[in-house]
Amino acid sequence: MRLTSNYNKVNIFTSFVILILTGIIYYVFIHAILTDKLDRDLGVEENEIRQYTATYQKLPLPAGFLDQQVAYKEIEGEDVERTFAYTNYFNSKESEEEPGRSLVTSVKLGSKIFRVTITKSRLESEDLVRIILLITLATTLVLLASLLLINRFFFKRIWKPFYTILEQIKSFEVSKTQKIEIEPTRIDEFIELNTSVNAMAERVKQDYRELKSFTDNASHEMMTPLAVINSKLDSLLQTENFTQQQSAYIGDIYYATGKLSRLHRSLLLLSKIENNLISDRQLINMQELINGKIRQFEELFKKNNLKVNANIGSLELNMSKFLADILLNNLFSNAVRHNIDGGEIDVFLDQENLRISNTGKDINIDGMLFERFSKSVESEGMGLGLAITKQICNLYNFNIKHNYLNGRHVFSIKFNGGS
Amino acid sequence: MKILIVEDEQLLLHSILDYLKGEGNVCESASDFNSALNKINLYSYDCILLDLGLPGGEGLEILTKIKALKKGDGVLIISARHALDDKLAGLDLGADDYLVKPFHLSELKARLTAIVRRKNFNGNNIVVFNEISIHQSSMFVSVNDNKLTLTKKEFNLLIYFLANKNKVVSKNAIAEHLWGDEMDMSDDFDFIYTHVKNLRKKLLEAGSKDYLHSVYGVGYKFSQQ
Structure with a gap:
């Protein structure tokens, strides 16, 4: 949930509750005050009736009252209890039923006791209360509406620098040279955020550059001793007269140095591709290249009794010959290495896709497949082949995918209309 | 040189x-x-x-x-x-x-x-080693005038051995030479064994002496003795 909507939710909810409560309190108090006033008016009338009765020894005529209606009834026995009540009565002046407040009391006239009901219209006070209620409601609505409008337009504008910088952080790539552009803003927090993010990006880039130049130098420096070991090994081999054991050791050292130099070349290649340092772009006839690869790998196919089904259409791609070669080498080596004896390899190429699939066991490194140094337990490779393949695809904006379906590994590359 | x-x-x-x-x-x-x-x-x-x-x-x-x-x-x-x-x-x-x-x-x-x-x-030369002669450009190999039919890999292997005659050549070097390091198959020495065996057999069958020697299982040497 966004900060603004979260904040709004609380804000609007609180305002709403407070306004409603205020409305209720208004209603109750004003209602009470008005009722009290009515009651006092009724009390004044009662007094007038009592004084009139005491002075003139008769009851005042009901028609003599202007704003209230008075009714008498002679009762036997006890006094009636003096009570106030809400009633509906028929207002003869307006000739309609109206809500009213009435006081029931009793007056003594000689030996007779009369019950007196004084009723006063409540209409005005009801109207007053209703108007107050309406005003409160209207204020609530206007307030809510303005809050929503503020959120919609004002907050959006105020938070714009934040979202701009967020977008840039999202697309930030340490190996790219692009800087984080800041949106001009007057808000202190955002200014601070901008400076901090920029400082952080600069620091990260600096670290990355240092690390990269360290790796480059280290690998470069490693090459020379490795070349020395290799050449000394070749020289050692010329001295001959080894025992069986000694020659086995030499074989092992050869194996290890060979692996080390291949590892090294692969890592250098990866860093070159990542930094887009391979520039021999040209039109590559993929059909020709793939057919060539199939011939090149023929011995390997034969050795593992693999059957190759090729369906290769024509396609030209604008990419590095060197990388196209490596891409296919890796995919084919992979298809051979992770195959089963007597298995199959299918190669399919059309204008959009290259698909190389091979029979093979399922390996449990899904999602890690294109990561560096991730490989299945049985694999003899270094775990860099597919990482390089992936990098090459990234460089040219190809999509590479791996599926395991019906006992087959399928690698499909979508060329996205060339590069 | x-x-x-x-x-x-x-x-x-x-x-x-x-x-x-x-x-x-x-x-x-x-x-x-x-x-x-x-x-x-x-x-x-x-x-x-x-x-x-x-x-x-x-x-x-x-x-x-x-x-x-x-x-x-x-x-x-x-x-x-x-x-x-x-x-x-x-x-x-x-x-x-x-x-x-x-x-x-x-x-x-x-x-x-x-x-x-x-x-x-200019590449049109003939490499001669005792009874073996190789025409580089036409990939033609003969032993005592008996023509040999070699595959491309066997031919390359022979040229490689002759350039390094009297030296022990490691299997790793041969693998890299024949397949290049990009193929990443250079640890697989079965192929080399097969190719060397075939080359040797063809040379012997054509009447050459046995020049190809295996050295301790680490490599091969092409030499007189």
């Missing part, structure tokens, strides 16, 4: 000198930019092995100088820089070949021999 080795890493330089000497080869060496320039100005070589990372100057400049002198020396660049750009620049400037460190001495020798042969005979 007269060879100049321009290499600043002494240990590597000595290995190369050791490996190349003999068979009437004359090897000289230079370990820095200026001495390399001096030697190039003063003498002619069949081939110059040129390391690009030299103290005192850029190796590619030496290459430019060599080409400016128009002496026709072959140039084989050996570099730790596996940069494609360097390779292309080197080849554009007129280098004959480019070898990336680390390399096998047998590979170096094979490339060197190939360059010199190309220079001296």
Whole structure:
């Protein structure tokens, strides 16, 4: 949930509750005050009736009252209890039923006791209360509406620098040279955020550059001793007269140095591709290249009794010959290495896709497949082949995918209309 | 062959000198930019092995100088820089070949021999080893006038062995030579065994002596004895 909507939710909810409560309190108090006033008016009338009765020894005529209606009834026995009540009565002046407040009391006239009901219209006070209620409601609505409008337009504008910088952080790539552009803003927090993010990006880039130049130098420096070991090994081999054991050791050292130099070349290649340092772009006839690869790998196919089904259409791609070669080498080596004896390899190429699939066991490194140094337990490779393949695809904006379906590994590359 | 080795890493330089000497080869060496320039100005070589990372100057400049002198020396660049750009620049400037460190001495020798042969005979020469003769350009091989039918890999293997005759060539070097390091199959020596076995069988069947010897299971040697 966004900060603004979260904040709004609380804000609007609180305002709403407070306004409603205020409305209720208004209603109750004003209602009470008005009722009290009515009651006092009724009390004044009662007094007038009592004084009139005491002075003139008769009851005042009901028609003599202007704003209230008075009714008498002679009762036997006890006094009636003096009570106030809400009633509906028929207002003869307006000739309609109206809500009213009435006081029931009793007056003594000689030996007779009369019950007196004084009723006063409540209409005005009801109207007053209703108007107050309406005003409160209207204020609530206007307030809510303005809050929503503020959120919609004002907050959006105020938070714009934040979202701009967020977008840039999202697309930030340490190996790219692009800087984080800041949106001009007057808000202190955002200014601070901008400076901090920029400082952080600069620091990260600096670290990355240092690390990269360290790796480059280290690998470069490693090459020379490795070349020395290799050449000394070749020289050692010329001295001959080894025992069986000694020659086995030499074989092992050869194996290890060979692996080390291949590892090294692969890592250098990866860093070159990542930094887009391979520039021999040209039109590559993929059909020709793939057919060539199939011939090149023929011995390997034969050795593992693999059957190759090729369906290769024509396609030209604008990419590095060197990388196209490596891409296919890796995919084919992979298809051979992770195959089963007597298995199959299918190669399919059309204008959009290259698909190389091979029979093979399922390996449990899904999602890690294109990561560096991730490989299945049985694999003899270094775990860099597919990482390089992936990098090459990234460089040219190809999509590479791996599926395991019906006992087959399928690698499909979508060329996205060339590069 | 007269060879100049321009290499600043002494240990590597000595290995190369050791490996190349003999068979009437004359090897000289230079370990820095200026001495390399001096030697190039003063003498002619069949081939110059040129390391690009030299103290005192850029190796590619030496290459430019060599080409400016128009002496026709072959140039084989050996570099730790596996940069494609360097390779292309080197080849554009007129280098004959480019070898990336680390390399096998047998590979170096094979490339060197190939360059010199190309220079001296325009590739139309015949390599003769006792009763075996090889026509490089037509891929024609005969033993005592018996024609041999070799596959491309067997042919390459034979050329490789002849360039490194009397030397022990490791299986790793052969694998890299035949398949290149990109294929990443160089640990699989079964193929080499098969190819060497077939080559040997074909040579023997055609009437050649047995020159191909397995050495301790580590490599092979092509020699008289």
